[in-house]
Amino acid sequence: MTVNDDSFTNWKTREEIAESMIPLIGKLHRERDVTVLLHSRSLVNKSVVSILKTHRFARQIAGEELSVTETLPFLQALTSLDLGPSQIDIGMLAATYRTDDRGLSVEAFTAEAVAGATGANKIEGGEGRDVVLYGFGRIGRLVARLLIEKAGSGNGLRLRAIVVRGGGDQDIVKRASLLRRDSIHGQFQGTITVDEASSTIFANGNAIKVIYANDPSEVDYTAYGIKDAILIDNTGKWRDREGLSEHLRPGIDKVVLTAPGKGDVPNIVHGVNHDTIKPDEQILSCASCTTNAIVPPLKAMEDEYGVLRGHVETVHSFTNDQNLLDNYHKADRRGRSAPLNMVITETGAASAVAKALPDLKAKITGSSIRVPVPDVSIAILNLQLARETTREEVLDYLRDVSLTSPLKRQIDFTTAPDAVSMDFIGSRHASIIDAGATKVEGDNAILYLWYDNEFGYSCQVIRVVQHVSGVEYPTYPAPAV
Structure with a gap:
């Protein structure tokens, strides 16, 4: 048998193993509300090839490819446990098992590592939490996709309604079509049908009421059976507490803004300051996509090296706020x-850092250039550190942060030498550190941070909503602190 034959046989074997993993992953998700991860990447509803590619990606982070033959026993062990709602990273289970010298079986090690999600310790699933989307633009539709994807056993977040202004004939049909097909993010994963008579979109069995209103005061959500809901305002029309409070109508308990909040509205970057949200806080903001991209790496660098000052330059994809052709715009240059x-334009991300990282004393400045790409941006973070270091030390540290720290859902890491912006469409991380572009000399470090300013940001929004709703399930094994 030739080397080529051996390689192909090995591939077919791994395909077969990955295929056997799909029903186990699906059953855990549907019946127990358990999301199976591999190095922070969900394996729920993934194809055979996607599962294999996710395992191969571990090579970029951990230095070697992770085999499905290694992770399958941990997945099988999970199915025999009395698990409650949780997120379980089988990549981390495999990695920590390698370094454990106690001689435990895979079953015993797994049971110990996820003990907080089993038996008397497990969280009992509730009835779920209603969610309403106010606005249905770029972010609104991606957030809708994520909410539908995460419906799971039905005990988590439930997208109940979308509020939009009326758009004329076949409005709901056209809005459903935009949810079904996206020029950047591809086809919706599932089925979508429309009942025009009841003004309802059915997406993967989820009934989503489309409510037409020109103003928050026109809607009584209890009339639609909605109660204690979290409303996500993705219009950006209201940014301060007074304006956003207009949403606190019957049926609405909290309001989450998908833009930087003004005044005393808390700006939350999940993974960094989400634990500062007060239980009785009804109005909060998820800041901007760029703020979410730069704050987690900035926190990581401050924690390890100290940051004296910094500047962020964002090379940002264009947005709907700009014009396709030259036309009037109230802002300078954006009319072109x-x-x-x-x-060249402004970014409020640098000034927003102070809200998310109040203990950071360093002055951070920022500016932005919008460029002719429809999605994925890059932030160049130029930092003066409190101590000298080396490029190798910084990269080793950030690789470890992306793999094992509490920021691993926010920070990703790539060593791909030919990486370009399109490669990061669909990334669920707030930012991705480009190892090849990183520059360090003495006390100066320059980090290049890719980010899907649409999808990655939408994932951060969902994490904040999960947190304030009480359905942000714990992750096992617990990340290193």
Whole structure:
């Protein structure tokens, strides 16, 4: 048998193993509300090839490919446990098992590692929490996709309604079509049907009421059976507490803004300051996509090296706020054609850092250039550190942060030498550190941070909503602190 034959046989064997993992992952998700992860990447509803590619990706982080033959026994062990709602990372289970010298079986080690999610310790699933989307634009539709995807056993977040202004004939059909097909993010994973008579979109069995209103005061959500809901405002029309409070209508308990909040509205970056949210806080913001991209790495660098000052330059994809062709715009330069120009503009991300990291004393400045790409941006974070270091030390540290720290859902890491912006469409992390572009000299470090300013940010929004709703399930094994 040739080397080529051996390689192909090995591939077919791994395909067969990955195929056997799919029903186990699906059953854990549907019946027990358990999300199976591999190095922070969900394996729920993934294809055979996607599961294999996710295992191969571990090579970029941990230095070697993770085999499905290694992770399957941990997945099988999970199915025999009395698990409650949780997120379980079988990649981390395999990695920590390698370094454990107690001679435990896979079954015993797994049971010990996830003990907090089993038996008397497990969280009991509730009735779920209603969610309403106010607005249905780029972020609104991606958040809707994520909510539908995460419906799981039905005990988590439930997208109950979408509020939009009426758009004329076949409005709901056209909105459903935009949810079904996306030029950047591809086809919706599932089925979507529309009942125009009842103004309802059915997405993977989830009934989503489309409510037409020009103003929050026009809606009584209890009339639709909605109660104690979290409303996600993705219009950006209201940014301060007074304006956002207009949403606190019958049936609405909390309001989450998908833009930087003004005044005393808390700006939350999940993974960094979400634990500061007061239980009785009804109005909060998820800050901006760029703030979410730079704050987690900035926190990581501050924790290890100290940061004296910094500047962030974002090279940002164009947005709906800009014009396709030259036309009037209230802001300087943004009236010029977005797909034809690089446009120098401002970013509020640098000033927003103070809200998310109040203990950071360093002055952070920032500016932005909008460029003719439809999605994925890059932030160049130039930092003066409190001590000298080396490029190798910084990369080793950030690789470890992305793999094992509490920020591993926010920070990703790539060593791909040919990586370009399109490669990060669909990333669920707030930012991805480009190892090849990183520069360190003495006390100066320059980090290049890719981020899907649409999808990655939407994932951060969902994490905040899960946290305030009480359905942010614990992750096992617990990340290193």
